[in-house]
Amino acid sequence: MPDKNRSPRSPGLLSRIKSIFGLNIGTMLFGVLLLYMIFSAILYLTSDKVESYQVISGPLSRNETYTGLAVREESVYKADTDGYITYYAKEGNKINANGVIYGIGSTMPSDNEAELTAEEILNIRNDMMSFSKSFNSSKFNNTYSFKYNLEGNILQYAGSSQAGVTTLGGQKITKTDRDGIVLYSMDGYEDKTVSTLTAADFDQNAYHETDLKNDGSIQTGDPVYTLITDERWSLLIPLSSKQEAKLADRTAVRVKFLKDDMTQSGDFSIVEIEGQKYGKIDFNKGLIRYAADRFLEIELVTNTVTGLKIPLSSIVTKEAYKIPDKYLTTDPKTQKTGLMIEGSDKNGNSTSSFVPVDIYARTEDEEAMKAAQEEAQEKMAAKNSDEGDEAAEVVSVPTQYLYFVDKKGFQEGDVAVCPEDQSRFVIKDIGVLEGVYCTNQGYAVFRHIELLDQNEEYAIVSKNTVYGLSRYDHIVRNADKVSEQEILY
Numbered sequence: 001m002p003d004k005n006r007s008p009r010s011p012g013l014l015s016r017i018k019s020i021f022g023l024n025i026g027t028m029l030f031g032v033l034l035l036y037m038i039f040s041a042i043l044y045l046t047s048d049k050v051e052s053y054q055v056i057s058g059p060l061s062r063n064e065t066y067t068g069l070a071v072r073e074e075s076v077y078k079a080d081t082d083g084y085i086t087y088y089a090k091e092g093n094k095i096n097a098n099g100v101i102y103g104i105g106s107t108m109p110s111d112n113e114a115e116l117t118a119e120e121i122l123n124i125r126n127d128m129m130s131f132s133k134s135f136n137s138s139k140f141n142n143t144y145s146f147k148y149n150l151e152g153n154i155l156q157y158a159g160s161s162q163a164g165v166t167t168l169g170g171q172k173i174t175k176t177d178r179d180g181i182v183l184y185s186m187d188g189y190e191d192k193t194v195s196t197l198t199a200a201d202f203d204q205n206a207y208h209e210t211d212l213k214n215d216g217s218i219q220t221g222d223p224v225y226t227l228i229t230d231e232r233w234s235l236l237i238p239l240s241s242k243q244e245a246k247l248a249d250r251t252a253v254r255v256k257f258l259k260d261d262m263t264q265s266g267d268f269s270i271v272e273i274e275g276q277k278y279g280k281i282d283f284n285k286g287l288i289r290y291a292a293d294r295f296l297e298i299e300l301v302t303n304t305v306t307g308l309k310i311p312l313s314s315i316v317t318k319e320a321y322k323i324p325d326k327y328l329t330t331d332p333k334t335q336k337t338g339l340m341i342e343g344s345d346k347n348g349n350s351t352s353s354f355v356p357v358d359i360y361a362r363t364e365d366e367e368a369m370k371a372a373q374e375e376a377q378e379k380m381a382a383k384n385s386d387e388g389d390e391a392a393e394v395v396s397v398p399t400q401y402l403y404f405v406d407k408k409g410f411q412e413g414d415v416a417v418c419p420e421d422q423s424r425f426v427i428k429d430i431g432v433l434e435g436v437y438c439t440n441q442g443y444a445v446f447r448h449i450e451l452l453d454q455n456e457e458y459a460i461v462s463k464n465t466v467y468g469l470s471r472y473d474h475i476v477r478n479a480d481k482v483s484e485q486e487i488l489y
Contacts, residue, residue: 050488051477052439053311055469060303060455064243065258066279068235068296069202072287074183074190074228077101078221081172084108085218089182089225092291097179101225103171104218180227181291184213189294190226194234199274202238204295233287235296236271237279244270244277246302254301255281260289263301305453307460308469314436315459316479318446320360320404322429324368327416328403331356339405342415342424352417358406361433361448362466365400372397404431404448436469437476443487444476 079085083104089095176182187209192201200206212223235255239247247253253268266281290296323339330337331354338356345351376397407430416425434451437444447469450462461469469475476482 049478050481052474053314053477055308055310055471055473055475057307057463057471058309059306060309060453060458060460063256063299063301063303065297065299066237067204068237068281068298069197070233070235070290070294070296071189071192071194071197072228072233073230074226076186076190076223076226077176079104079218079224080174080220082220083172083218084216085214085224086171087184087213089176091182091184092288093182094288095176095180095182095227097177098175101174101176101182103173105171107170108216174224176227178227178229180229181288183226183228183291184211184224185292186210186212186223186226187294194236194271194280197236197273199276202236207294209294228287228291231287232282232284234283235266235281235298236273237281237298239270239277239279241277243279247279247300250302253279253281254304256299256301257290258297258299259293262286262289303453303455305460307452308463308471309458309460310436310449310469310475311477312454312457312459314475314477314479315434315449316436316446318360318433318435318484319407319430320433321407321410321427322431323357323403323405323416323427324365324425325401325403326418326420326423327425328357329354329419339410339416340419341410342417355409357409359403359467360406360435360446361404361468362401363404365402368400368402369397372400402431404433437479437482437484438469439474439476439488444482444484446484447473447475 081104083106086103086105088100088102095101187207189201210223212225214222218224247268248270250268252265254263254265256263264283264286266283269280269282271278271280327339328337329340334356336356337359338354340352341355343351343353373396410427412428414427416427417423418425433448435446435448438447439445448465448467449459449469450465451459452462453460463469463471476488482488
């Protein structure tokens with residue numbers, strides 16, 4: 001029998017919810033967890049991501065490339081008689097004064113096939129393989145140049161294969177009157193100098209080269225060959241305003257020729273042609289390798305500084321107090337570096353307490369060393385005077401440093417006490433440092449850097465900076481999204 005005197009217990013809150021929604025505790029907990037996960041995911045997707053970057057060693061990005069116009073001392077020579085021509089000088093080679101260039105006869109040269117030697121065939125084959133490896137469909141001028149060179153070489157090999165002096169029989173022989181490099185082509189630039197160039201001369205689309213080699217008859221006054229008569233030559237490269245500013249202070253540059261990856265140095269200056277600025281690079285050697293080329297693809301080797309490579313977006317600035325090294329001390333208990341800061345107790349008595357510091361950078365204290373050297377010099381001079389010795393003596397002093405320490409824990413006007421001589425130093429001088437946030441320990445730690453070079457995206461910093469970065473350190477790429485000492489992971 002039920003106890004009629006027992007009052008019925010009112011249902012609890014969970015029971016009421018369960019009766020209304022048909023839920024149990026497990027379902028509710030799952031729902032709360034699901035909402036938390038959704039909320040966390042939304043926050044993650046909408047928040048700014050901290051990007052990490054591993055410090056590497058190396059130079060900046062690839063040097064800028066240019067197309068240069070070659071200007072050299074050269075002349076076109078013409079035939080002084082009619083007839084059938086035979087070439088004897090090999091194109092692209094040097095020839096001495098009084099050397100035989102070509103011969104012109106009244107009859108067609110012998111149709112007898114001249115056999116090429118194995119060495120001559122090998123040379124032709126090697127030339128063809130080299131051209132094939134470096135072929136670029138966009139550089140059609142190079143194809144024509146190779147064609148002309150190959151034809152000339154074959155003609156010259158054939159001529160030289162004939163029986164020595166008998167090849168000259170019946171021909172009027174033409175010899176060069178100067179030393180030079182022989183070319184069997186012309187392009188209209190032979191009489192141009194740097195001062196006579198126009199902006200239109202740099203248009204490669206309008207460039208045309210004429211092949212002068214002829215295996216038939218030739219008329220008086222027809223151009224026969226071009227002779228380059230000076231090893232000194234120039235390359236002119238168009239410059240943008242940004243490139244001009246970058247190269248303005250240079251008097252010499254190192255050039256890498258993309259045709260054969262050879263490099264050489266030249267004198268550098270900036271000239272103006274029809275309102276446009278051009279870089280002028282003067283060489284005194286190497287012309288024979290590029291004698292057949294009017295336009296040359298080059299790379300200016302200007303990014304020669306190496307060190308640690310970091311993104312510019314990683315760089316931040318930080319203020320720090322400058323403290324002379326004599327005031328830094330080490331706590332014997334904790335082995336931490338810090339300062340003895342002057343204070344007072346509740347009774348007004350002077351005290352000093354140890355305050356640890358975070359050191360960001362170190363630099364030589366030139367002013368302190370100069371003052372110490374002058375003082376030591378004066379003392380030495382006084383000593384020498386007392387001893388009757390007038391000989392001057394150079395006094396060296398130990399290197400003294402300034403340390404850049406974190407401003408937290410100090411106020412401007414705090415007094416640091418030197419543990420050795422009890423001298424006092426008022427903390428007030430502030431220096432501004434460039435640095436990055438290092439994340440090796442899972443939180444953002446400021447590390448000082450010394451910039452060596454930079455481009456639009458990256459900077460090269462010294463790898464020998466005290467308290468600075470090391471290779472393979474991890475730093476924050478987007479430093480504007482992070483605060484110092486912020487826990488990142």
